[in-house]
Amino acid sequence: MAITAAPVQTMPAEWRDFFALTKPRVMSLVVFTGLAGLLAAPGHIHPVLGFTAILCIALGAGGAATLNQWWEADLDAGMKRTAKRPIPQGRMRREDARDFGLLLSCTSVGVMGLAIHWLAAIILAVSIVYYAVVYTMWLKPRTPQNIVIGGGAGAFPPLIGWVAVTGDITAMPLLLFAIIFIWTPPHFWALALFVQTDYAKVGIPMMPVVAGEKSTRRQIFAYSIGLLLISLTPWAIGGTGAIYGIAALALSGLFLALSVPVGFRTSVPGDTMKPEKRLFAYSVLYLFALFTALVADRMILS
Amino acid sequence: MTPQEQEEFTRRRKARNLVFALVLFGFVALFYAITIVRMGD
Structure with missing residues (x-):
C-alpha cells in the first residue's frame, strides 16, 4: 500500500x-x-x-x-x-x-x-x-x-x-440579498427532490429526507410566493423603475406557475421528475434574467 | 519514480509555475492600475 x-x-x-x-x-x-x-x-x-x-x-x-x-x-x-x-x-x-x-x-x-x-x-x-x-x-x-x-x-x-x-448599506442592496435568499430554497429543493438518495447516503439532513417529499413540495410553493412578493418590493418602494417591475412580475409569476405542479403533485416509483427538473432549470435562468432587468432598468431609466 | 512519472512530474510542475507566474504578473499590473487610480482621488 x-x-x-x-x-x-x-x-x-x-x-x-x-x-x-x-x-x-x-x-x-x-x-x-x-x-x-x-x-x-x-x-x-x-x-x-x-x-x-x-x-x-x-x-x-x-x-x-x-x-x-x-x-x-x-x-x-x-x-x-x-x-x-x-x-x-x-x-x-x-x-x-x-x-x-x-x-x-x-x-x-x-x-x-x-x-x-x-x-x-x-x-x-x-x-x-x-x-x-x-x-x-x-x-x-x-x-x-x-x-x-x-x-x-x-x-x-x-x-x-x-x-x-x-459605501453604505441601504434598503436596496438588502432587498437584493433577500431576493437570492428566498430564491435559494425552491431552487435547491427542486434539485434535491431528484437527487435525494445521494444526500441521504452521506447523512446530510436534506429537507426531502427529513421532512418528507410532501412537506418539501409545499415549502417550494410557499417560497415561490415569497419570491414574487420580495422581488416586487424594490419597485414598490421606488428603488427601481417599471422595466424592473414588469420584468420581476413576469419572471416571478412564471416561477410561481412552474412551482404549482412541483408543489402539489406526488411522485410515483420510476418518476421522471420532469416538473422538478424544469423548475430547477428555470430557476437559474430566472436569476440571470431578473438581475439583467435590474441593470437595464438603471442604465435606461436614469 | 519511473521515467514516465518523472516526465509527468516535470510537466505538472512546469504548468503550475507558469500559471503562478501569470497570476503574479496579473496582480502586479492590477496593483499598479489601482495605485494610479487611487492617487487621482
Whole structure:
C-alpha cells in the first residue's frame, strides 16, 4: 500500500485541480450577481476599481468553495455528483486545499479593503466565514434548514457589489440579498427532490429526507410566493423603475406557475421528475434574467 | 519514480509555475492600475 501510494503523494497536483476547487460554475453566478449589484447601484466607480471589486468577490467565493471542499471531502467521496472532485479522487493533498482556500480568502478581503474600502471588505469576510464555518462546518450537517441558511451565503455578492459603489448599506442592496435568499430554497429543493438518495447516503439532513417529499413540495410553493412578493418590493418602494417591475412580475409569476405542479403533485416509483427538473432549470435562468432587468432598468431609466 | 512519472512530474510542475507566474504578473499590473487610480482621488 505504502509503496504504491508514495509516488502519488510526491506528484504535484495539476493547476486545473486547484481551479476546480473554486467551483467555477457557481462562481459565474456569483460574478454575475455581484456585477449586477455594482452596475445597478447609484453612483460611479472607476472601471479599474469596479473590476477589482468583482475580482475580490470571485476570489472570496472561490476561497469559501475551496474550504467547503476541504471540510467535506469525506462526504463528497460518498456522493455520485461530487465523488470526482480533486480531494476525494486523491489528486491533491487535503491540507493543500485548506491552505489554498485560506490564501484566496485572505487575499480577497485584503485587496478589497485596500483598493475599495473596508466596509465592503468586512462584508466579504463575513460572507466567507458564514459559508465556510457557519454553514459548512456547523449547520449543514445538523438541520434540514441548511439550504435556507446556505442561501444567505449566496446572497452576499450583489450586496457587496452595491456597497462597493455606494459605501453604505441601504434598503436596496438588502432587498437584493433577500431576493437570492428566498430564491435559494425552491431552487435547491427542486434539485434535491431528484437527487435525494445521494444526500441521504452521506447523512446530510436534506429537507426531502427529513421532512418528507410532501412537506418539501409545499415549502417550494410557499417560497415561490415569497419570491414574487420580495422581488416586487424594490419597485414598490421606488428603488427601481417599471422595466424592473414588469420584468420581476413576469419572471416571478412564471416561477410561481412552474412551482404549482412541483408543489402539489406526488411522485410515483420510476418518476421522471420532469416538473422538478424544469423548475430547477428555470430557476437559474430566472436569476440571470431578473438581475439583467435590474441593470437595464438603471442604465435606461436614469 | 519511473521515467514516465518523472516526465509527468516535470510537466505538472512546469504548468503550475507558469500559471503562478501569470497570476503574479496579473496582480502586479492590477496593483499598479489601482495605485494610479487611487492617487487621482
